[in-house]
Amino acid sequence: MAGASHYIIPLPEFDQPVKILIVASPYYKDISDHQVAGAKAEIEKAGATWEIVEVPGALEIPTAIGIAERMSNFDGYVALGCVIRGETTHYDTVCNDSSRAIQLLGLQGLCIGNGILTVETYEQAAVRADPDQMNKGGGAAAAALHLIALARKWGKAEKGVGFTRDILMAGSSDNADKA
Template sequence: MASSETHYTLPRAEFDKPAKILIVVAPYYKDIADELIAGAIAEIEAAGGFHEIVEVPGALEVPTAIGIAERMSNFDGYVALGCVIRGETTHYETVCNDSSRGLTLLGLQGLCIGNGILTVENYEQARVRAESKGQNKGGGAAAAALHLVALARRWGGARKGVGFVPAQDEYQIAGASKGKHSA
């Protein structure tokens, strides 16, 4: 059983300025989602961060909501939460694979995302993984997002107010040499 295994956990990420984290949750299994959220909030607050929560219809919509928030808001990082339980059809594989792929692609674009979308065989597995006093996968997803935010801040430049963006010299206008922008 996975709960008897021990794993190394990184020390909690530390910040000079608070991190602003968006928790995007698909509450299809509401009690599981509530436990995941509780774990995520506790981890964010323990690191001195702030959070907002938005709900989406299902796990497939989580990456889209994160992509919209990244384009239209100023969050430092994101926590993706939800639960997909295997059923009798291949829908399970589609939802698991595509939600994970969407989050991975966003991460490869530089977004700081902790993936806490549970993919399990049955409700009991979900319950055990979601419990904030147990395996606390919501807290683990928040910790992952916070560690990525810390890396982004280490390698990026400061933003106005709360949050950070990549250093300005990373952007290049087509046809212009790096560091020079044509009007």
């Protein structure tokens, strides 16, 4: 029986250049190579440019993204790695912590496509990474591109959380006039 089909949103179009950082963990080199190939193709299809950096493992991916956000000028990020279940609970720690860290970065406003595979077997990873099969690297790149498009649509946040300096200053000058 064939799997259920799913709808894929068309790639966004951009009127300004888009620069994406691919952060890949080549722990399983052939899996990583397929993920990266899929991500690069999707980014290029949207007319964007990319740079790539490699880190030792999935846990280092969010840290590298955080450093890049503070010290560079990327519009978005693609996180690529693979965690295959082993005999210990280390799998759970790596899967949960890398995913949670990426989600927290996203909630801070970073545009990240999460393509860290979390699988039971090498065979599952191979199918998901292959650009001619499930192409999860391309999917992660598309997710980053869609988030960048949303961020550009809505623009930079100019309103703060809580009281702004102008409100505080206005309140203090009103009080000073009454004194």
